[in-house]
Amino acid sequence: MNAKRQLGEFLQTRRSQLKPEDVGLATYGDRRRVSGLRREELALLAGVSSSYYSRLEQGQSSNASAEVLDALAGALRLDETERRHLHDLADGTRRRPTGRRVAPERVTPAVRQLIAAMGEVPTLVLGRHSDVLLWNRAGHALFAGHLDLDAPQRAQTRPNMAHLVFLDPHTRDLYVDWAAKARAVVGTLRMASGQHPDDPALAALIGELSVKSPDFSRMWVAHRVKSGGEPVYEMRHPLVGLMSVTQQSLRTELGQNVVIATTEAGxxxxxxxxxxxxxxxAH
Structure with missing residues (x-):
């Protein structure tokens, strides 16, 4: 993944999604040849020169300051999560690829203790590529009971949540509003791509999903990142039927996500x- 291209595509996509009236610009009935704001209009709103903004969007500059990025975020009406993603993308343009192999992910003893302490609360640990690094029996039963319980213990058989959501019929059928879950998964991968632009395994996963899933390809080019909050999903489990499940995420010190699924008491x-x-x- 090319960091400068990612930054430019993110800016261009978000600019195209804003209309002049969204930001208080008068058009006086002029015929517009572009969808959304023009480059010069966004530059004006952000207080930067049109030529400088054009270089950023075209991937020809990597020296945007934090102040400029915040100004662009404000002009684009980005939320806090999107603002952080913009800064991550800009940081990626300034880093030189190290060429070093990415170390295999591991689950710390402290996180294993946490998962064990969750008991019958469905819980799983997702790595930076959305690989399932660990789940308890309850998490396995809720999210992927059709797979081997021990699959996360071996790197070569670890399930990948993004792969399951887009390419596994069982997982697709779990979600009544599958599109909402799919958008959240794509948003998570977008954030990861900004934080790890030189990760070949992540690039390979995104490439595979883009080729195999038209839905993923369409959602990926929208450049949406996962918003905050605790999403509630209607899940249609083949064993027990419909459930309204809240999926909360806790981030570990290694950058992994502990996903905890709960339901309203009573x-x-x-x-x-x-x-x-x-x-x-019982199994």
Whole structure:
């Protein structure tokens, strides 16, 4: 992945999604040949020269200061998550590729203790490529009961959550609003690509999904990043039926995500989840 190209594509995509009226610009009925704002209009809003902004968007500059990036983020109406992503992309343009192999990911003893302490609360640990590094029995039952429970223990058989969401029929059927889950997965990968622009395994995953899934390819070019909050998904589990599940994410010191799935106490969803946990414990 080329960091300068990623930065330019992100800026261009977000610029095209803003209309003059969104930012208070008068058009006086002129015929516009571009969708969204023109480059010079965005540069004006951000307080930078049009030529300088054009070089950024065309991948010809890598020296944008934090102040300029914040000004562009404000002009583009980016939220805090998107603003951080913009800074990550700019940082990537200033780093020289090291050529060193990326160290294999590992789960620390402290995180293993956390997962063990979750008991019957479905929990899994996702790596920087959305690989499932670890899950408890409950997490396995909820997210991928059709796969081998021990699959995350071996690097060559580790499930990948992005791969499952886009290419695995079982996982696709789990989500009533599959598109919402898919967009969240793409947003997570977008953030990872900004933080690790020189990671060949991540680039290979994105390339594979782009080729094999038209849905992924379409969502990827939108340059959306995952927003904050705790998403609630309607999940249609083949064993217990419909459940409303909140998926919360905690970030570890190694940059991994601990995903915890919960249901509202006393709700039908909670009863269905409890039934699923009892069924999984019996196997």
């Amino acid at each position: 709700s039908p969803s909670h009863a269905a989840m409890t039934l699923l946990m009892h069924a999984s414990a």
